[in-house]
Amino acid sequence: MKIVVTGGLGFIGSHTVVELQNEGFEVVAIDNLSNSSVDVLDGIEKITGKKPLFENIDLRDKPAVQNFFNKHKDIAGVIHFAASKAVGESVENPLLYYENNINALVYILQELTNLPQANFIFSSSCTVYGQAEKMPITENASVQPAMSPYGNTKQIGEEIIFDVANVTNLNSVLLRYFNPIGAHATAEIGELPLGVPQNLVPFITQTALGLRKELSVFGNDYPTPDGTCIRDYIHVVDVAKAHVVALQRLLKKQNQDKVEIFNLGTGKGSSVLEVIHAFEKISGQKLPYKIVDRRSGDVISAYASTDKANDVLGWKAELSLEDALTSAWKWEQKIRS
Template sequence: MNILLTGGAGYIGSHTAVVLTQANHEVVLLDNFYNSHKRVLGQLQKILGKNLHCVDGDVRNTTLITKILQDCKIDAVIHFAGLKAVGESVQNPIEYYANNVQGAISLLEAMKFANVKTLLFSSSATVYGDPQYLPIDENHPTGPTNPYGKSKLHIEEMLKDLTNSDNEWKIACLRYFNPVGAHESGLIGENPAGIPNNLLPYIAQVAGGMRSDLAVFGDDYPTIDGTGIRDYIHVMDLAEGHVKALEFLEVNNGWHALNLGTGRGYSVFEVIEAFEKASARKVPYHVVSRRLGDVSECYATPQKAKVVMSWSATRSLHEMCLSAWDFQRLNSVAAP
């Protein structure tokens, strides 16, 4: 298939581009490089032995998206593009709705015009909000607690309405838990612009001496050690899930929600300890107040994905930390 990846040079998009290309799909990347780096394109060339077609542009440019869909004969779209930091969304909600929701509407308008009706949407476990029970399955009530999660849920609801209006659409909302780690080559990984909002890249920068210490947001949660617990999933497991999801949509119309997680949660302190073992480096930290919009504990049951598309995560927390450290070490990723 010919597949358009919006936000394709970003963290998850770049790893998915590798897996899709190795599965003999042709990918086209679209990215405005707001929170990604053009050097990723060269790294992808090293991994794959070929240059990938990348368009420098914004997903909110409907005319541009339409042209790409038509000129490149796109069969399916994976929509990664969007802002993604929980704390930042609390501070800048309008920016999140403008980018995430408006971007999705622009993409859908272009897809409808070009008659491309297969879509994987990069959603998030944040749509569930504060868990009412654990592990979280896809039937768990939705109730996001921050604008980032609300923007994701609003897009999901738009997509559901779209499939209800036209049964030719094939849409899967992939509800990611917490992607971490890097490609085994160490050439691509998570390297956000500015100060990392996610735990693993921040820990990696501390271990690499790029930052002095880690701020742990709260140690008074009702968890095993007082720190927040999350379901961390290796980015390569996640990328492989997208290939399986596309195969699933080839034979399944309509709207589908699928959790992509491991089914196990780890606390912040457990992740710090695992990273110290993987890197043989100390990770100094200090505890600060809880972060707005965070929940105490969140982990998935990925059983539905295993049943309907024969996918499950296989890589361990140690592998996640080791690959993240390899990426940090090999690329000398420095703090801005």
């Protein structure tokens, strides 16, 4: 079965391509290489023994999207990762986020719903919950006003999918994941941010290697036990495996509704300082860090209730925070050696 993975050379996309190929799927990866590298294809091939088909397409280019779907009419499903994803950058450049994250989604759905089967996995985010009123966050939690344009694009994206599924053959699973971190155990693929990292763990590993002078901790006056923000950090391989499980659910027509929503997390929150100290423990290195002002768009605390994903989807996170940090450190050391 041919599965399209947009953003397939990105962080989560590449790990999902690996898991799909391990399950025997034929994968076509789409990526415009704006935040990834074509070398990722070699890493995927080293892990799985097979290089996926690759198309360099900017999904904001509507004719290019149409041409792709005209060429690949035997698609069994699409897993859609391609999007800009940094909260801070979205506050500074909202129009980039609305163009990239909304237009690409619309163009894909226009083509996909013309096919005999329209199975669609959407890379959503816990940012749709805003600052949730209660922890852990369940899928029934009310969607709060978005704290950033990035979060808003995910809320709008979900609304578009519900509207389209109401009137077409679209069947979709929305996976709201919390904070994916780590790398493949082989250290052949991992998180490779271009420029200054926007996420905590690559900033930690780059600081540990001396590529960054020190780590900035954005605020220590939040109403949390140590004053720093709390997030649910989940190993990227666990996230990737969930996409395969969700896809198989749609292919086997086991979905109970045309659009289903699942949280992907560990169910445990860790503060920024806890992650720093956990890294110091696994690496044996002291990390230089300083407390700086809060960052616009950051919520105080977010961690998942995973009951629905465990019970209905049949998926559970298996790897620990320490596993994820160990793999991220191994990956960072490899790419800098």
